[in-house]
Amino acid sequence: MPRKPMGKSEQEKRLRRQSKQKIKSIESSISKTPTKCDVCSAPFNTKNPLSNDIDKWRIAVYDHGPVELVCPDCVPDDIKGS
Numbered sequence: 001m002p003r004k005p006m007g008k009s010e011q012e013k014r015l016r017r018q019s020k021q022k023i024k025s026i027e028s029s030i031s032k033t034p035t036k037c038d039v040c041s042a043p044f045n046t047k048n049p050l051s052n053d054i055d056k057w058r059i060a061v062y063d064h065g066p067v068e069l070v071c072p073d074c075v076p077d078d079i080k081g082s
């Protein structure tokens with residue numbers, strides 16, 4: 001028996017639910033933010049973030065969960081510029 005095609009509102013509801021879940025997973029990965037550079041292990045001073053040249057550190061959040069922190073020395077040049 002052929003299934004009834006999904007109505008538009010039904011589809012939108014489903015999309016909204018998915019993005020909510022995604023936000024939740026990003027929030028939980030931010031709470032696990034690493035405290036050192038993932039490349040060279042340079043420590044990130046979480047007690048005094050301003051001492052870290054914080055503008056130059058880069059945080060990458062991946063869809064599958066992990067959060068990577070990269071110190072100014074390890075940020076690739078092509079990312080530094082942007």
Ligand SMILES: [Zn+2]
Nearest residue numbers: 037040071074
């Ligand atoms: Zn580094």
